Amino acid sequence: MSDQTPHPIEHAHPASSSVTAPESGHRPLSIWFFVGILCLGYGLVLLPIGAYQFSHPPAVVLAELHSTFWWGLGMTLFGAFYTIRFRP
Amino acid sequence: MTHLALALLSARQLATLSWPDILILLMYFVLVIFIGFYVKDSANTSEEFFLAGREMTAWIAGLSFVSANLGSLELMGWAGTAYQYGLLATHWYWIGAIPAMLFLGIVMMPFYYISKTHSVPGYLQLRFGEGARAVSAATFGIMTVLMSGVNMYSMALVMKVVLGWDINFSIWVGAFTVGLYVMLGGLRSAIINEVLQFVLIWAGAALVPILGLIEAGGWTNLKHQIAAQIGNDSYMHLWANTGSFQGNAMGIHWTGLVFGLGFVISFGYWTTDFLVVQRVLSANNLRAAKLAPIIGAIFKMAVPLIVILPGVLAIAVLRNPDGTLMHLVSESEAIRTGQHSFNEALPLMLVRYCGPGLLGLGITALVAGFMSGMAGNVSAFSTVWTYDLYGAFIKKDASDKHYVTVGRASTVVGMLLSVATAYLVMNAASIMDYVQALFSFFIAPLFGTVILGMLWKRGTNAGGFWGLLIGTLSSIVMWVWVYKDPGALRYIALSPDAKPMAENLYRALWSWIICVVVTVVVSYMGKAKSDEELNGLVYGATVIPAEDEVPLWQRPIFWAVVVALLLVIVNLIFW
Numbered sequence: 001m002s003d004q005t006p007h008p009i010e011h012a013h014p015a016s017s018s019v020t021a022p023e024s025g026h027r028p029l030s031i032w033f034f035v036g037i038l039c040l041g042y043g044l045v046l047l048p049i050g051a052y053q054f055s056h057p058p059a060v061v062l063a064e065l066h067s068t069f070w071w072g073l074g075m076t077l078f079g080a081f082y083t084i085r086f087r088p
Numbered sequence: 089m090t091h092l093a094l095a096l097l098s099a100r101q102l103a104t105l106s107w108p109d110i111l112i113l114l115m116y117f118v119l120v121i122f123i124g125f126y127v128k129d130s131a132n133t134s135e136e137f138f139l140a141g142r143e144m145t146a147w148i149a150g151l152s153f154v155s156a157n158l159g160s161l162e163l164m165g166w167a168g169t170a171y172q173y174g175l176l177a178t179h180w181y182w183i184g185a186i187p188a189m190l191f192l193g194i195v196m197m198p199f200y201y202i203s204k205t206h207s208v209p210g211y212l213q214l215r216f217g218e219g220a221r222a223v224s225a226a227t228f229g230i231m232t233v234l235m236s237g238v239n240m241y242s243m244a245l246v247m248k249v250v251l252g253w254d255i256n257f258s259i260w261v262g263a264f265t266v267g268l269y270v271m272l273g274g275l276r277s278a279i280i281n282e283v284l285q286f287v288l289i290w291a292g293a294a295l296v297p298i299l300g301l302i303e304a305g306g307w308t309n310l311k312h313q314i315a316a317q318i319g320n321d322s323y324m325h326l327w328a329n330t331g332s333f334q335g336n337a338m339g340i341h342w343t344g345l346v347f348g349l350g351f352v353i354s355f356g357y358w359t360t361d362f363l364v365v366q367r368v369l370s371a372n373n374l375r376a377a378k379l380a381p382i383i384g385a386i387f388k389m390a391v392p393l394i395v396i397l398p399g400v401l402a403i404a405v406l407r408n409p410d411g412t413l414m415h416l417v418s419e420s421e422a423i424r425t426g427q428h429s430f431n432e433a434l435p436l437m438l439v440r441y442c443g444p445g446l447l448g449l450g451i452t453a454l455v456a457g458f459m460s461g462m463a464g465n466v467s468a469f470s471t472v473w474t475y476d477l478y479g480a481f482i483k484k485d486a487s488d489k490h491y492v493t494v495g496r497a498s499t500v501v502g503m504l505l506s507v508a509t510a511y512l513v514m515n516a517a518s519i520m521d522y523v524q525a526l527f528s529f530f531i532a533p534l535f536g537t538v539i540l541g542m543l544w545k546r547g548t549n550a551g552g553f554w555g556l557l558i559g560t561l562s563s564i565v566m567w568v569w570v571y572k573d574p575g576a577l578r579y580i581a582l583s584p585d586a587k588p589m590a591e592n593l594y595r596a597l598w599s600w601i602i603c604v605v606v607t608v609v610v611s612y613m614g615k616a617k618s619d620e621e622l623n624g625l626v627y628g629a630t631v632i633p634a635e636d637e638v639p640l641w642q643r644p645i646f647w648a649v650v651v652a653l654l655l656v657i658v659n660l661i662f663w
Contacts, residue, residue, distance in 0.1 A: 035287050049445040058443025068445045
């Protein structure tokens with residue numbers, strides 16, 4: 001469709017949505033890269049804590065489900081995927 | 089000292105953060121501030137600073153569009169409201185949002201985008217002249233600062249209730265962080281952080297309803313438990329009990345929901361509140377601008393899972409230390425008895441299921457939600473102040489660089505005003521009612537003016553101005569009337585049984601009707617504008633680009649129909 005003159009970055013990578021200054025000469029970081037790195041970081045913090053909680057369960061309801069570990073694993077995988085997929 | 093402040097002082101601390109929780113919270117703050125500095129160099133022109141260079145894809149603009157609204161109102165307030173009123177609270181997410189978002193994308197966005205306006209008051213200036221712009225910009229400026237203050241106060245409340253943090257410390261840390269990253273990177277910085285915050289909110293909050301449903305024994309068991317507690321099943325229905333004012337806990341009739349919430353308030357907020365519209369204006373082309381609210385609508389429809397469901401689950405699963413069922417109460421009763429209040433429903437659920445690490449993630453999600461709301465308000469305030477007040481009435485012919493400097497400065501000033509407002513908000517009896525009242529003061533009549541401006545060629549400058557002004561004033565008069573004489577509720581809300589939320593819905597409806605009637609009458613007293621003058625601004629005088637060459641599945645209208653069907657289905661399921 002040509003609803004108007006296409007913007008120069010209309011069909012660019014989603015990274016275009018979070019550019020650094022073009023004149024900086026660096027390839028811009030994607031918004032999704034930031035999403036990935038944050039989730040990966042959190043996942044990597046949660047995983048060892050969750051593993052520790054297998055032997056030292058926290059005083060919360062449904063601690064036996066080990067939600068910290070499994071949630072941490074999910075965030076690690078999600079974060080790793082986005083970090084790699086949208087790496088600079 | 090106010091009731092709410094007293095409640096805070098008497099509240100017991102719900103949890104203590106361990107080092108992993110603090111680490112998670114710190115990681116978030118570091119990344120947010122880093123992003124502010126990272127995009128600083130790409131926010132040098134006014135187009136870059138105020139509209140993110142109009143470079144955002146539909147997905148980014150759509151997520152940002154929803155996230156800017158995902159502040160304190162969404163997270164704590166609505167969980168508390170769901171505890172009080174059950175699934176009825178979901179109306180504010182579905183009929184109270186989705187139709188308006190679709191309407192924005194399909195009907196209104198072409199005019200906002202084709203006119204190349206930088207703001208909603210800017211559109212009113214093009215359509216109705218400087219008078220309408222002045223009224224709109226001034227009321228919007230006041231509203232955004234107040235809303236930002238509400239967000240800030242809510243964040244401080246969470247920190248106080250959950251962690252025992254000093255309320256002043258929380259307000260100033262939140263204000264400094266948001267002020268810094270918006271001042272540095274403008275809308276671009278705000279949008280990137282809003283997308284991050286949206287993901288984080290889901291990561292931190294989604295576990296609560298999952299574990300809550302497991303504990304309750306599934307959805308069917310949850311319904312039975314709540315029906316047993318309440319004595320009937322009215323809490324678990326959206327529409328079935330809205331045939332009379334007395335049939336539901338909220339004291340609302342379906343006409344108020346459909347016309348007051350679903351039409352006036354919802355359309356007013358989602359289509360004319362510049363806080364959210366600004367995100368869509370940053371889209372990189374018209375189709376992306378039309379798709380962004382539709383993408384936002386899909387995510388909006390899912391938000392009750394992390395807000396309403398925890399509130400409803402709290403009715404069934406929250407227990408006192410002695411194992412008896414916990415009953416949350418109003419703020420005033422919480423002060424008197426030392427019990428927990430409705431607004432603590434979500435933090436209580438968080439503490440119930442989340443140990444070290446997950447608790448930090450949940451708290452960070454709450455903080456992220458509050459900060460995205462604050463950032464949305466302050467970035468929109470900065471834009472409207474700079475373009476529509478300062479640039480229009482104080483210094484008209486300054487350089488682009490000067491306006492960017494003013495934009496950065498107004499970000500800081502707006503944040504300081506918000507801090508002042510946060511302290512004022514402590515005087516409000518209820519956060520939710522306060523915000524609802526604000527909506528109907530300013531948003532409902534504004535929607536009347538904008539929608540007539542876009543769809544009715546006969547509207548004149550004088551009609552737009554007087555309609556907006558008198559509509560806004562009428563809303564304030566109605567509010568003062570009921571405040572001074574509670575018996576007036578039977579006239580405003582059609583029933584003496586109506587609760588404050590129902591009153592706000594009807595007040596919005598009346599002020600919208602007054603605005604429309606005044607606009608129409610005054611317009612017919614003046615001379616109509618020519619089609620040439622209205623080109624790009626009004627339906628019937630604007631050529632809207634066709635989408636014939638785009639495959640069906642890429643067209644905004646296709647996805648709007650899909651989302652509308654989904655909305656009907658979920659309403660039928662929970663009827």
